[in-house]
Amino acid sequence: MDTPLSFYALPVLYITALYPLVASGAVVKQALGRSPPNTNPRSNIDWCKKKGVSDDVVQKLERMRGAHINGLENWPVYAVSILAANVSGVDHRTTNIAAAALVVARVLYNGMYINGTTGFIAGLRSLTWGTTIVTCFTLLIKSANRFNARAV
Numbered sequence: 001m002d003t004p005l006s007f008y009a010l011p012v013l014y015i016t017a018l019y020p021l022v023a024s025g026a027v028v029k030q031a032l033g034r035s036p037p038n039t040n041p042r043s044n045i046d047w048c049k050k051k052g053v054s055d056d057v058v059q060k061l062e063r064m065r066g067a068h069i070n071g072l073e074n075w076p077v078y079a080v081s082i083l084a085a086n087v088s089g090v091d092h093r094t095t096n097i098a099a100a101a102l103v104v105a106r107v108l109y110n111g112m113y114i115n116g117t118t119g120f121i122a123g124l125r126s127l128t129w130g131t132t133i134v135t136c137f138t139l140l141i142k143s144a145n146r147f148n149a150r151a152v
Contacts, residue, residue, distance in 0.1 A: 013078050031057045067113035090143055094142065108128050
């Protein structure tokens with residue numbers, strides 16, 4: 001665990017942000033027997049509604065879009081915290097564990113967002129998201145402490 005592996009989490013975390021978008025094409029194809037048009041992919045949910053896709057599938061597509069957008073919104077926070085920890089000299093073991101925790105939490109988050117249809121699962125999803133933010137803030141505070149210790 002003393003090898004700096006946390007940088008490898010950065011592309012993995014970005015892939016977790018892209019996964020729901022890519023997977024939504026397969027959901028549409030399963031529902032309609034064809035892929036959605038790629039001419040205006042941001043309107044695919046409206047296109048599906050016009051094609052008579054069931055409400056359950058449309059709601060799943062909306063949750064997939066939400067997971068995708070949330071992943072893109074949060075990826076910079078993940079990236080900055082991992083980069084700051086490495087640049088400031090936070091020990092590799094701590095940074096590696098935090099990066100692995102972010103990846104695991106993001107995979108769980110996506111699963112709960114995409115498939116969760118109850119308030120209980122939504123609550124667990126929010127708790128999982130909160131865990132990622134606490135993890136990032138912990139790395140950022142540790143990084144700030146390291147930088148401040150050098151400045152004194």
